[in-house]
Amino acid sequence: xxxxxxxxxxxxxARMAAQVVAGLSTAVKDDLLRRMATALIERTEEILAANELxxxxxxxxxxxxxxxxxxxxxxxxxxxxxDGLREVAELPDPVGEVTGMWRRxxxxxxxxxxxxxxxxxxxxxARPNVTADAxxxxxxxxxxxxxxxxxxxxxxxxAIGRVLSNELERLGLxxxxxxxxxxxxxxxxxxxxxxxxxIDLIIPRGGEGLIRFVAEHSRIPVIKHYKGVCHVFVDAGxxxxxxxxxALNAKVQRPGVCNAMETLxxxxxxxxxxxxxxxxxxxxxxxxxxxxxxxxxxxxxALPASEADWHAEYLELILAxxxxxxxxxxxxxxxxxxxxxxxxxxTRDYANAQRFLREVNxxxxxxxxxxxxxDGNQLGLGAEIGISxxxxxxxxxxxxxxxxxxxxxxxxxxxxxx
Amino acid sequence: xxxxxxxxxxxxxARMAAQVVAGLSTAVKDDLLRRMATALIERTEEILAANELxxxxxxxxxxxxxxxxxxxxxxxxxxxxxDGLREVAELPDPVGEVTGMWRRxxxxxxxxxxxxxxxxxxxxxARPNVTADAxxxxxxxxxxxxxxxxxxxxxxxxAIGRVLSNELERLGLxxxxxxxxxxxxxxxxxxxxxxxxxIDLIIPRGGEGLIRFVAEHSRIPVIKHYKGVCHVFVDAGxxxxxxxxxALNAKVQRPGVCNAMETLxxxxxxxxxxxxxxxxxxxxxxxxxxxxxxxxxxxxxALPASEADWHAEYLELILAxxxxxxxxxxxxxxxxxxxxxxxxxxTRDYANAQRFLREVNxxxxxxxxxxxxxDGNQLGLGAEIGISxxxxxxxxxxxxxxxxxxxxxxxxxxxxxx
Numbered sequence: 001x002x003x004x005x006x007x008x009x010x011x012x013x014a015r016m017a018a019q020v021v022a023g024l025s026t027a028v029k030d031d032l033l034r035r036m037a038t039a040l041i042e043r044t045e046e047i048l049a050a051n052e053l054x055x056x057x058x059x060x061x062x063x064x065x066x067x068x069x070x071x072x073x074x075x076x077x078x079x080x081x082x083d084g085l086r087e088v089a090e091l092p093d094p095v096g097e098v099t100g101m102w103r104r105x106x107x108x109x110x111x112x113x114x115x116x117x118x119x120x121x122x123x124x125x126a127r128p129n130v131t132a133d134a135x136x137x138x139x140x141x142x143x144x145x146x147x148x149x150x151x152x153x154x155x156x157x158x159a160i161g162r163v164l165s166n167e168l169e170r171l172g173l174x175x176x177x178x179x180x181x182x183x184x185x186x187x188x189x190x191x192x193x194x195x196x197x198x199i200d201l202i203i204p205r206g207g208e209g210l211i212r213f214v215a216e217h218s219r220i221p222v223i224k225h226y227k228g229v230c231h232v233f234v235d236a237g238x239x240x241x242x243x244x245x246x247a248l249n250a251k252v253q254r255p256g257v258c259n260a261m262e263t264l265x266x267x268x269x270x271x272x273x274x275x276x277x278x279x280x281x282x283x284x285x286x287x288x289x290x291x292x293x294x295x296x297x298x299x300x301x302a303l304p305a306s307e308a309d310w311h312a313e314y315l316e317l318i319l320a321x322x323x324x325x326x327x328x329x330x331x332x333x334x335x336x337x338x339x340x341x342x343x344x345x346x347t348r349d350y351a352n353a354q355r356f357l358r359e360v361n362x363x364x365x366x367x368x369x370x371x372x373x374x375d376g377n378q379l380g381l382g383a384e385i386g387i388s389x390x391x392x393x394x395x396x397x398x399x400x401x402x403x404x405x406x407x408x409x410x411x412x413x414x415x416x417x418x
Numbered sequence: 419x420x421x422x423x424x425x426x427x428x429x430x431x432a433r434m435a436a437q438v439v440a441g442l443s444t445a446v447k448d449d450l451l452r453r454m455a456t457a458l459i460e461r462t463e464e465i466l467a468a469n470e471l472x473x474x475x476x477x478x479x480x481x482x483x484x485x486x487x488x489x490x491x492x493x494x495x496x497x498x499x500x501d502g503l504r505e506v507a508e509l510p511d512p513v514g515e516v517t518g519m520w521r522r523x524x525x526x527x528x529x530x531x532x533x534x535x536x537x538x539x540x541x542x543x544a545r546p547n548v549t550a551d552a553x554x555x556x557x558x559x560x561x562x563x564x565x566x567x568x569x570x571x572x573x574x575x576x577a578i579g580r581v582l583s584n585e586l587e588r589l590g591l592x593x594x595x596x597x598x599x600x601x602x603x604x605x606x607x608x609x610x611x612x613x614x615x616x617i618d619l620i621i622p623r624g625g626e627g628l629i630r631f632v633a634e635h636s637r638i639p640v641i642k643h644y645k646g647v648c649h650v651f652v653d654a655g656x657x658x659x660x661x662x663x664x665a666l667n668a669k670v671q672r673p674g675v676c677n678a679m680e681t682l683x684x685x686x687x688x689x690x691x692x693x694x695x696x697x698x699x700x701x702x703x704x705x706x707x708x709x710x711x712x713x714x715x716x717x718x719x720a721l722p723a724s725e726a727d728w729h730a731e732y733l734e735l736i737l738a739x740x741x742x743x744x745x746x747x748x749x750x751x752x753x754x755x756x757x758x759x760x761x762x763x764x765t766r767d768y769a770n771a772q773r774f775l776r777e778v779n780x781x782x783x784x785x786x787x788x789x790x791x792x793d794g795n796q797l798g799l800g801a802e803i804g805i806s807x808x809x810x811x812x813x814x815x816x817x818x819x820x821x822x823x824x825x826x827x828x829x830x831x832x833x834x835x836x
Contacts, residue, residue, distance in 0.1 A: 019753060023777060096776065102798055104796070104797075104798055108791065113776075117809050117810070118809065200808075200809050201809075201810060216637070219633070221639060221808075242832045245832065246832065249835055253834070353829075358531075361533050361534075363825050363826065364828065365827050366827075367828065368829075368830040368832055368833075369831075369832070369834070370833065370834045370835050372834070373526065373828060373830075373833065373835060379522075379828070380522055390618075391535050391536060391618050391619075391823040392535070392618065392619060392639045392810065392811035393810035394823070394824075395824060396824075396825060405809040405812075405813045409775050409784075410784040410787055410791060411771075411786075411787075412784060412785055412791075413786055414657075414663065415787040415788065416663055416666075416667035416788045416790070417790040417791060
């Protein structure tokens with residue numbers, strides 16, 4: 001079979017399996033996920049042996065140590081995957097929920113019921129844990145899933161996929177509800193991206209290059225997450241201790257992730273007092289500062305910020321600082337340079353808090369809390385399949401509900417249209 | 419300017435205007451829509467003069483009479499557009515609605531707030547009333563809109579657009595919130611479909627050719643509506659009078675629209691009695707019948723149905739009839755041949771009604787009611803921007819709410835992440 005034929009078969013099999021998975025009861029799905037978790041633990045050695053093949057190939061190919069570390073599995077990482085599946089089993093099932101029901105003048109009762117999307121394709125890079133995490137979320141929400149990981153992890157991904165889909169079969173369910181693509185040829189991705197009749201959604205997880213590649217070539221809707229240029233705005237009259245605590249947490253607690261702060265905006269009314277304080281605190285944590293002219297008046301050690309700094313997603317211990325005249329200027333800065341990901345205001349002013357929440361249309365907008373909370377688990381979704389920074393079909397961290405859509409259901413008693 | 423430069427400017431201007439429109443209060447938006455309605459009436463002659471240019475060109479080009487009729491405006495059609503805008507002004511504003519709010523263990527209050535999508539592009543065919551209808555829905559939901567109608571209606575569309583955007587300007591709002599594309603070159607559409615940084619959603623309205631063209635060339639998410647192959651299943655034990663009334667209404671009340679029935683499925687237990695009755699009723703209304711072998715036993719005048727008939731969207735007075743063994747076979751037929759649009763069951767059996775509602779994942783599923791209710795107005799959405807037969811971002815008839823997305827809003831009091 002050519003790659004095109006293989007991918008056509010994968011997609012068709014997934015579509016057939018999706019019809020079965022869509023109809024499963026919550027109890028069956030939860031049982032399935034728990035059996036999968038147990039199987040991962042029981043077959044740890046088999047998974048580690050496959051992972052060793054990937055690691056050996058990776059060392060051969062000269063992968064960077066950080067990359068090898070992301071690739072490496074051990075019993076505790078496998079246990080974490082199993083725990084993840086068990087946690088998803090505990091979450092409420094969105095399928096079948098009727099999100100509203102109303103009565104029409106002619107007596108029709110109309111509602112909207114949540115249903116699975118159908119078939120979800122995940123295209124991801126090296127981390128093998130995504131295989132189990134994404135499979136659990138897709139299956140719990142009643143979807144079939146096609147997983148296409150990076151070539152560096154192909155043996156690990158196939159082993160995990162084998163263990164998981166074996167549990168589908170043991171329950172008499174179609175193994176094609178969870179398929180890991182074996183071929184590492186990039187052509188396979190291109191073929192999958194054409195199967196719009198069978199695949200309902202593509203979620204790329206990885207660097208900006210991967211996401212742009214998928215978005216450009218897909219005929220299927222794609223959940224996009226390009227980057228996180230997150231801002232914290234410290235308003236005039238903010239509690240300095242709170243502002244410092246939040247800004248530090250947003251910058252240094254885990255600087256390499258998308259919801260870390262990249263630019264700090266400071267109201268000019270407090271620049272003279274707050275900037276020296278926050279600059280000192282940031283430097284204590286090893287943060288390099290790049291500031292506008294006013295910032296550098298009060299923090300002379302800061303490097304001058306260029307236009308590129310306002311656009312930058314550093315993902316490291318570098319912070320851009322800009323002094324703004326007003327809340328309006330802060331919002332305008334975020335509109336110009338932001339990435340629609342996550343922004344926070346630190347304020348004691350009620351009206352400014354409400355205006356910031358309303359007028360900043362990023363996917364997560366916070367008052368007096370760290371940007372680091374922009375995460376499905378932290379926001380209470382239970383688990384996260386990804387973060388969308390485009391507005392369709394979901395915006396922001398995505399949980400189980402975001403892997404569903406809604407159909408209209410109508411209860412009549414003989415109504416016809418005039 | 420080249421067409422590419424023109425469309426880039428249109429898209430950028432729309433993006434800027436969208437920020438203003440997103441922040442308008444409901445009162446201002448409703449006032450705007452009512453002023454637009456009044457202006458349409460007041461400037462009827464100007465619009466009719468422009469429409470006459472289109473009609474003259476259409477007659478010159480030899481357009482079919484039906485096409486010329488769709489294109490033609492008169493005072494009552496303009497009044498209908500104005501009434502449409504006033505009705506949208508009366509609808510509840512989805513923007514700002516918080517669809518849920520919960521408290522996290524650390525005290526964070528998390529909610530999801532509806533926000534406009536941003537910029538919506540509408541690509542449509544001849545009917546000029548779409549210009550006013552779509553503009554009203556997009557603006558009421560806080561979006562900027564770019565309208566690109568068919569070349570046959572370009573003068574009418576530009577005149578309507580001029581009248582409407584003039585009202586934006588009179589209120590001090592950016593006219594670019596509503597732009598009608600003047601160039602009739604198809605290259606303009608292709609250029610718009612590339613502007614993914616500025617345009618958030620494309621809604622094509624027209625025939626399947628237009629929709630496929632847009633879907634294939636767009637880098638922007640597209641709401642797709644290919645076709646409506648709608649089914650009515652008459653269960654064993656159905657009330658025959660009710661079944662006949664619903665099937666007739668679904669087929670003959672307006673056969674040329676997407677929510678009309680194309681295939682009638684009949685449970686074998688009632689085929690012998692129900693098929694002669696429904697066949698006679700359909701023939702009274704001039705419906706040509708095409709049936710499976712069993713159907714033709716009980717309705718010998720029916721032509722034999724071929725495989726193509728089960729796939730057909732006739733949009734005229736032709737009906738395919740198939741006898742099925744069971745509810746399962748009816749659902750399987752719908753899964754194989756349906757278009758995910760609208761399906762109805764006529765039954766007195768509680769369990770079968772519930773199973774049909776749950777297991778048929780078309781965008782509208784009805785019990786004991788006509789498929790003709792699959793329409794935004796009929797379902798109570800107030801107005802309809804289109805019907806989606808793909809599952810993202812909305813599924814089924816789309817109203818104002820479907821032109822929004824949701825951001826997370828978080829109220830904290832100093833929380834940081836551990």
